[in-house]
Amino acid sequence: MKHIYRSNSCCGIHTTNQTILYRTLIGAPLELLYFGSRITDERTISALEGAASAPEAYPAFGGVYRRSPAFRVSKGSEQQHTSARLLFTGSEAADEQTLVLSLFDSYLQLEVSLIIEADYEYDMIGMYTRVTNCSDTSCIIDYMAAAFLPLSWKEGVLTNCTGSWAHEMHMNEQRLNPGIHITGERCGVRTTRFANPSIILSHGEHAVGEQTGICIGAAYAWSGNWAFLLDHDPDGTISLIAGDHPDTARRILTAGASYQMPHLYLTYSESGRGTVSRRFHRWAKQRMIPDAANPRSIVLNSWEAAYFDFDETLLLQMIDGAARIGIETFVLDDGWFGSDYPRDDDTQGLGDWQVQPAKLPRGLTPLIDRCRERGMTFGLWIEPEMVNPRSRLFEQHPEWILSAEHREASLERGQYVLDLSREEVLIWVIGTIEQILDQNPGIDYIKWDCNRDIKELSGGFAVYDRYVENYYRILEHLGERYPALVIQDCASGGGRVEYGALHRTHEFWASDNTDALQRIFIQWGTGMFYPPSVTAAHVGSETNHITGRHLPLAFRCSVAMSCRFGVELSPLALSGEDREFLCEAVSTYKGIRHLIVSGELYRLVSPYEQHHAAIMYVLPDRSEALLFVWELRFSVGSAYEQIRLAGLQEDRMYEVRELLAEHLEQHMMNPVRSGSEAMRLLTGEYLQRCGLAIAFRHEYDSRIFHFVMK
Numbered sequence: 001m002k003h004i005y006r007s008n009s010c011c012g013i014h015t016t017n018q019t020i021l022y023r024t025l026i027g028a029p030l031e032l033l034y035f036g037s038r039i040t041d042e043r044t045i046s047a048l049e050g051a052a053s054a055p056e057a058y059p060a061f062g063g064v065y066r067r068s069p070a071f072r073v074s075k076g077s078e079q080q081h082t083s084a085r086l087l088f089t090g091s092e093a094a095d096e097q098t099l100v101l102s103l104f105d106s107y108l109q110l111e112v113s114l115i116i117e118a119d120y121e122y123d124m125i126g127m128y129t130r131v132t133n134c135s136d137t138s139c140i141i142d143y144m145a146a147a148f149l150p151l152s153w154k155e156g157v158l159t160n161c162t163g164s165w166a167h168e169m170h171m172n173e174q175r176l177n178p179g180i181h182i183t184g185e186r187c188g189v190r191t192t193r194f195a196n197p198s199i200i201l202s203h204g205e206h207a208v209g210e211q212t213g214i215c216i217g218a219a220y221a222w223s224g225n226w227a228f229l230l231d232h233d234p235d236g237t238i239s240l241i242a243g244d245h246p247d248t249a250r251r252i253l254t255a256g257a258s259y260q261m262p263h264l265y266l267t268y269s270e271s272g273r274g275t276v277s278r279r280f281h282r283w284a285k286q287r288m289i290p291d292a293a294n295p296r297s298i299v300l301n302s303w304e305a306a307y308f309d310f311d312e313t314l315l316l317q318m319i320d321g322a323a324r325i326g327i328e329t330f331v332l333d334d335g336w337f338g339s340d341y342p343r344d345d346d347t348q349g350l351g352d353w354q355v356q357p358a359k360l361p362r363g364l365t366p367l368i369d370r371c372r373e374r375g376m377t378f379g380l381w382i383e384p385e386m387v388n389p390r391s392r393l394f395e396q397h398p399e400w401i402l403s404a405e406h407r408e409a410s411l412e413r414g415q416y417v418l419d420l421s422r423e424e425v426l427i428w429v430i431g432t433i434e435q436i437l438d439q440n441p442g443i444d445y446i447k448w449d450c451n452r453d454i455k456e457l458s459g460g461f462a463v464y465d466r467y468v469e470n471y472y473r474i475l476e477h478l479g480e481r482y483p484a485l486v487i488q489d490c491a492s493g494g495g496r497v498e499y500g501a502l503h504r505t506h507e508f509w510a511s512d513n514t515d516a517l518q519r520i521f522i523q524w525g526t527g528m529f530y531p532p533s534v535t536a537a538h539v540g541s542e543t544n545h546i547t548g549r550h551l552p553l554a555f556r557c558s559v560a561m562s563c564r565f566g567v568e569l570s571p572l573a574l575s576g577e578d579r580e581f582l583c584e585a586v587s588t589y590k591g592i593r594h595l596i597v598s599g600e601l602y603r604l605v606s607p608y609e610q611h612h613a614a615i616m617y618v619l620p621d622r623s624e625a626l627l628f629v630w631e632l633r634f635s636v637g638s639a640y641e642q643i644r645l646a647g648l649q650e651d652r653m654y655e656v657r658e659l660l661a662e663h664l665e666q667h668m669m670n671p672v673r674s675g676s677e678a679m680r681l682l683t684g685e686y687l688q689r690c691g692l693a694i695a696f697r698h699e700y701d702s703r704i705f706h707f708v709m710k
Helices: 040-051 272-288 312-325 364-371 394-396 423-439 462-481 516-524 554-562 576-598 686-688
Strands: 005-006 009-014 018-023 031-037 071-075 078-081 087-095 098-105 110-119 124-133 139-151 156-162 168-176 179-185 195-203 215-221 224-234 237-243 250-254 258-260 263-269 300-301 329-330 377-382 444-450 486-489 507-509 533-537 564-568 600-605 612-618 624-631 653-659 680-683 703-707
Touching: 009 040, 009 110, 018 377, 018 533, 031 040, 031 110, 031 139, 031 263, 040 600, 040 624, 071 078, 087 564, 087 703, 098 686, 124 272, 139 215, 139 224, 139 263, 156 179, 156 224, 168 516, 179 195, 195 224, 195 272, 195 624, 215 224, 215 272, 215 533, 237 312, 237 329, 250 258, 263 272, 272 600, 300 533, 300 554, 312 364, 312 576, 329 444, 377 423, 423 444, 423 462, 516 533, 516 554, 533 554, 554 564, 554 703, 564 576, 576 624, 680 686
Parallel strands: 300 329, 300 564, 329 377, 377 444, 444 486, 486 507, 507 533, 533 564
Antiparallel strands: 005 009, 009 018, 018 031, 071 139, 087 098, 098 110, 110 124, 124 139, 124 258, 124 263, 139 237, 139 250, 156 168, 156 195, 179 224, 195 215, 215 263, 224 237, 600 612, 612 624, 624 703, 653 680, 653 703
């Protein structure tokens, strides 16, 4: 099928359900004619070509365009803002799914290329830009958008996710009044901890629903500084501008040099944000995240179970306990390294990646061997971008840290950031990780952490670019040299949840907060753009280590089971009853995780709107489904509407069975029937139009239902 459209005055690109069209007149500004549902009739395109006017598709500062520009440049001896005029010079189909639109400023001798990629099968559009300095003198690019999308919308609503450490990815909705609205980050690393580079832009005065409404989903794939700028013109245009944060966007472009922006990925929906999520999930699992179409292993991580306080004997006991539960990967977290400066707390040892002999006198080998004996794989925590001042590495190379010239570097969390933009630091990091992996064959999993921001630097904002590019080089090198190695993307929890890092890692840690109640909200926001099957969610202790909240084990398990299931508590601390239940949960998850991996996510009841929440997964052929329901605020006697399902085939029967049903003692003062209901056969039509009745039985109740087509 033809994906690229070109005529004398128009060109564009199609996916399965979308079309984007530009007016392409040589020597004139490029104009965006249309972005929306797929156009199939040539007469419609002809009518659009004949439109009297359309918004400029990539306006530069200093021209006739009066709103926020896509491009701003400085030139001349005083390096001040210069008027630029980017005019269309030609288009090229780089391949059957890639369109390149060329713009040129003849006075400044600058060429800007807009590259648009269509993933036809997965209904995604990628955009990025490249600038080339064709003159014989340097210039400064003050700002350059990766993508600029002017929409003829009079009203719009921005939905994005913000938060902080242990409170990531909480959803916000903001009606766009006329003016400029910006969301972004400029901390260099951990650039998604406070806000995420993914947004949903809804058409109209209200945010779209899960299954209704016109909206655009957009995600910026970059692990450094970023911003979305939304400029609402009172005349009736909302421009979506994505790229670097304006505060850190200035780059020197020498004669003959080019500079390329990262990708913005977007999709257009007329059936609500649920469609946006499912498209991003399908695309990410097949195109972006390595091996994401296959299930991840069930992990037990040692952090909440032991923190820094462990030795070989304790770890071997934990591995044995994990194996009895059915865990598939044991991960040793922070505290295993540091010979001269033992890593017994977070004030020392970072940078010295040698096994600490006091804790592990025989090294990592006994732990790896015990995992193999128990049928498990072994994983290890590292934080290779950071260094403590109390470390051999810092004593040998104090010049390797990021700092401002002539000023003392600031400490955060007792550590400095290594200057990964330097080639010698890049080489050292690669060599260090290779040494760990080569000296300890059998490490199959790496938890890559990053626990502070860049506070100061010298050398211009290009240092940010080189830092991220070298971070990517390391991940790509590891992927090539150790193709079976699984890398978890972690940065103080959810500090690097974006598609630049995820394109080079295998899963991510959404938050250090394992409080299952708060995780519902964190995972709700994360699942808007990122697949739950690679979102690591672990069962924490009964009393959460961050919030102090007490939650039932069934509730903690069900919340974690709705993503990539894992455990963060010590198996040695479990009572016999809890150990038995956790064994059952692990076994149950192994039987249903194909639904988390391959199923399509439907959000049914929002925790932001009700006292309970519900999501479900449905296989693409609709033969199987899985429903999770969580009670968030219990009130005796409250009536709940039946939960109407989605994604099923209405004319088929489904066998309904409850999983991990709690067997509660009946009491005359709480007469609600407990336990699992008998297996029932119900039509897809009934389940979607009438719904499933849920009777909550106690505070923080949770239910899991499995549906199989008959």
